[in-house]
Structures are given as structure tokens and as C-alpha cells.
Amino acid sequence: MQCIESFQKNDLKAVKEYDAEFHRFIIHTTKNSRIEATIRNLIKLSKCIVVKSDDSLSSQDIDALRQFLNALRDSNESLAEELMRKRVAASKKYHFNRYYMGEYN
Known part of the structure; x- marks a missing residue:
């Protein structure tokens, strides 16, 4: 699995990208448009916050x-x-x- 390979190479940028893709997939498979929309909005908002x-x-x-x-x-x-x-x-x-x-x- 590419995420694990990236982790082992200490490529944290790639790991984060794979992690985000994985979570989007899981959310999408719920086939719940309200949950999808909520998560999409939370992701947009979180990009506006500096942590x-x-x-x-x-x-x-x-x-x-x-x-x-x-x-x-x-x-x-x-x-x-x-x-x-x-x-x-x-x-x-x-x-x-x-x-x-x-x-x-």
C-alpha cells in the first residue's frame, strides 16, 4: 500500500495526501450526501484556520x-x-x- 510505503520513507506530505484520499473514499461510500457536504465544508473551513x-x-x-x-x-x-x-x-x-x-x- 502506497501510504505505508510513504510512511516508511518518512514522506509525510505523501502520507497526508493518501490519508485525506482514504478518508474521502470512506465518507463517499456512506452514500450520505448530507455527511459528505458537511465534511466538505469542514475541510474548507479548516483550511482557513492556522493551527x-x-x-x-x-x-x-x-x-x-x-x-x-x-x-x-x-x-x-x-x-x-x-x-x-x-x-x-x-x-x-x-x-x-x-x-x-x-x-x-
Whole structure:
């Protein structure tokens, strides 16, 4: 997978592009135009806000992505949903701690 190869080469710009493409794909597959429109608007708004640069990406992120893609490939919807819920919760916690609490570890 190109995202993983880019991560291993420490090409964070490419990783971010693949990550954004992956998330757009997931959102598009919901076939929920309201969610798509909301996310599109949030992306536009976020480009207007200057935030601290965050190039962090860990092997845990790559492993979580692999597990999620494997669940999709195996048509294991319940596992895919569980993994996505865990990822969203972890992301919320990370960003809250990093940007609101000032914890950078």
C-alpha cells in the first residue's frame, strides 16, 4: 500500500495526501450526501484556520489502518465499525490533549 510505503520513507506530505484520499473514499461510500457536504465544508473551513503543524504519525496508526482495510476486505462490517469508532475516539483524545491541553507526548 502506497501510504505505508510513504510512511516508511518518512514522506509525510505523501502520507497526508493518501490519508485525506482514504478518508474521502470512506465518507463517499456512506452514500450520505448530507455527511459528505458537511465534511466538505469542514475541510474548507479548516483550511482557513492556522493551527500548529502536526506531522505525527505512528506505527500504531499504520497498524490500525491495516486492520481496518483487512476488515473491509473480509466484509467484516462489525469489526470495521468497531475499529473506526476506536480510531475516532483516539483521534479526538489526541487532538484535545495536543491542542487544548498543550500535551505534546
